[in-house]
Every structure is written in structure tokens, then in C-alpha cells.
Amino acid sequence: MTIELINSLSDSALPGVSWQIEQVRTGKSSELWVATPHEDASYLARQLGLAPYQVFDIYAQRYLTAIDETKGIWWTDLPVPNNARFVINADWTKSIMSFGCEIAKVRWYSDAKRIVQAVAWQDSRGQIDYKDIYQRDGKRFATQYFSDGQLLVTEFFFGDEAIVVRDFYFNKRRDFVYANGQQFESAEQYIAAVINRQTNQTINITQFGRELTFVPKHTILTLIDNLTDSASNLQPRLRQILTDHQSPIGEIRMTDANFDYLKRAGLPTNHVKLVRI
Known part of the structure; x- marks a missing residue:
């Protein structure tokens, strides 16, 4: 069956992503794969009607598991x-x-009063020094280290005792990723490596975002939204996909109305498949 791949569970309100989640929830697609890790992923998935085993966290290289929320850290x-x-x-x-000085800022889970989500510890100048991020079960999700207020390193634990993945930053941008004893030049390169190692099933996406930078060859792009941007121009990434023979997108699925728009625009449609959505 088809794997639905999205960038983040936080994108669930987007029409295309919402459609993908529904495909998995109703059994029309096998699993939902998520590229961006989140400390509250299991809770968010449950709110979306998905079981943990239906959601694969690409960054953590594992399926979600049920979280025992009774074990969360009470803030005191x-x-x-x-x-x-x-x-x-x-x-x-x-x-x-x-001694009268603020040494840390604490954030609770919004719908679980006094259960700690993150603690940002400050240095003597009042700038953030490091931040501990926790899951709802109290296990450590990640620790971030800063210098002069700028993020340097994120160490992901995903609830384990040992570090699973490290992200390194330079000049406010993620510089490289270290995981599995290997260094990857970017998060996208790491995600692509995990996908290629973990599955050979058909993958479907619906967005023109960073997903296009790490999906494998022959990925399906299903267009749920309109083909135009806010200025009523054809999405630039779609034009590129339609005309680029090296694109990882092997098939574009769309409605009759969108197909007619492409024909009127004089764009190639040889990789387009008409579907009812």
C-alpha cells in the first residue's frame, strides 16, 4: 500500500495534509510518515484519530508508541x-x-496544567544557556545548547537514555546531522537516507515544501489544493516538476478541473493521472 509522507504533524490543518491523514485513518493508505520530530507526536497523532503504530517518525527512525501521560513531570x-x-x-x-534572579523559564503542556514540556535554563546574563524538552511521560525528548542566544546543537533522545540524533547549527542554520555513526550534510540528506533504508513502498505527498528535497524516485504527488498561488499564478514548483525529467515525482494525481488548467497553460501532462478526490 501507499505511505503518506508529510513534513510535520503541525501541518494537519492544511487541506492536503488533512486528506493524507484521512487516507491513513480510513485504511486507504498504510502509514503516515513524518519528517519533523515533535515531543508531543503521540498525543497529536491520537488527536488526529491515528494509532501510534500507523505513524513513523523518520527522524527518530521508529514508529510512535503510546505515552503514559500519568508519568509526566509535575513542574514543582x-x-x-x-x-x-x-x-x-x-x-x-x-x-x-x-536569590531574586530568574534562572529558568518553564513551559507547560497547554492542556495538561503543570506538566512540564520544556525548561529553558539561563546564564548569568539572562540569556538562554540550554533547554530541556520533555515528552508527556516525563522522558527527555531533546536538549538544545545555545551560545549568545543562538542555537548550536540539538541532541535528540526521543525518550531513550542515549542520544539518537544530533543536529549542529552555524549562523542560525542547521549545518549538519550526526546519526547512526554517520555525518550527513543536511537534515534532508539524513531523512532521505532513512527513507531509502526503511522502505521500498510507494510514497505519496501533497505539498510543494521541503518534502520535495528528500522523497525518493517515483514518488506520487497528489494535488488536493488549487494549482495556483495567492497571486493566481501557477505554483512555480509544479511547473518545475512538470518540465524536469530528473524530478523524483513519477506521477502527479489531480482532478479534471486541474488537468484542464494545465492543458490551457500548455504544460506537459504525460505524468498526470486523473483521480476523484
């Missing part, structure tokens, strides 16, 4: 330095204070 149970105290500020932000 956080290990803190001596003399530190927990404060809820007037604007409902949360802080850890020590």
Missing part, C-alpha cells in the same frame, strides 16, 4: 538548585527563581 518536581523556587508570573509565564 523538577530538580532545581538549592534555594530555588517556582513562580507563576502575572502574565501566566512560569519561572524558576534563585
Whole structure:
């Protein structure tokens, strides 16, 4: 069967991504593969009507698992330095204070009051030093390290004791990824390597975003949205796909109306398949 591939579970409101999720939920596609890791992925998947085993986290190289939310970290149970105290500020932000100085900012899961999602620890200048990010079950999802307020490294644990993946940053951009004892020049290169190693099933996408940078050859592009952008011009990436013989997209699926638009625009349609959506 077909694997539906999306960039992020946070994109679930997009019409195309919503359609992909529904394909998996109703059994028309086998699985949902997600490129961007998220500490709350299991909860988000459940809210979308998906079982954990139906969602594969590409970055973590594993399927989601059920989370025991009763084991989340109650915010006053956080290990803190001596003399530190927990404060809820007037604007409902949360802080850890020590000797009158804020040493950390705390974020709760919005619908699980006082369960810790992230703690941003500050240096003596009040700038972020490092951030611990937690899953709803209290296990560490990732730790991020900063210098002069700029992100340097993200270490992903995905609930494990050991580091699974490291992202390194330079000049505010992700520089390279280290995983499986290998260095990858970009996150997209790493994601592509995982996909190629993990499956040979047909993959379908619906977006013109970063998915196009890591999908394998013969990927299907199903167009749920209109073919034009906000200025009523044909999506530039679609024009490129239609005319690029090296594109990883092997088939473009669309409705009759979209197909007629392409013909009127004089664009090649040899890789287009008409479908009812």
C-alpha cells in the first residue's frame, strides 16, 4: 500500500495534509510518515484519530508508541538548585527563581496544567544557556545548547537514555546531522537516507515544501489544493516538476478541473493521472 509522507504533524490543518491523514485513518493508505520530530507526536497523532503504530517518525527512525501521560513531570518536581523556587508570573509565564534572579523559564503542556514540556535554563546574563524538552511521560525528548542566544546543537533522545540524533547549527542554520555513526550534510540528506533504508513502498505527498528535497524516485504527488498561488499564478514548483525529467515525482494525481488548467497553460501532462478526490 501507499505511505503518506508529510513534513510535520503541525501541518494537519492544511487541506492536503488533512486528506493524507484521512487516507491513513480510513485504511486507504498504510502509514503516515513524518519528517519533523515533535515531543508531543503521540498525543497529536491520537488527536488526529491515528494509532501510534500507523505513524513513523523518520527522524527518530521508529514508529510512535503510546505515552503514559500519568508519568509526566509535575513542574514543582523538577530538580532545581538549592534555594530555588517556582513562580507563576502575572502574565501566566512560569519561572524558576534563585536569590531574586530568574534562572529558568518553564513551559507547560497547554492542556495538561503543570506538566512540564520544556525548561529553558539561563546564564548569568539572562540569556538562554540550554533547554530541556520533555515528552508527556516525563522522558527527555531533546536538549538544545545555545551560545549568545543562538542555537548550536540539538541532541535528540526521543525518550531513550542515549542520544539518537544530533543536529549542529552555524549562523542560525542547521549545518549538519550526526546519526547512526554517520555525518550527513543536511537534515534532508539524513531523512532521505532513512527513507531509502526503511522502505521500498510507494510514497505519496501533497505539498510543494521541503518534502520535495528528500522523497525518493517515483514518488506520487497528489494535488488536493488549487494549482495556483495567492497571486493566481501557477505554483512555480509544479511547473518545475512538470518540465524536469530528473524530478523524483513519477506521477502527479489531480482532478479534471486541474488537468484542464494545465492543458490551457500548455504544460506537459504525460505524468498526470486523473483521480476523484
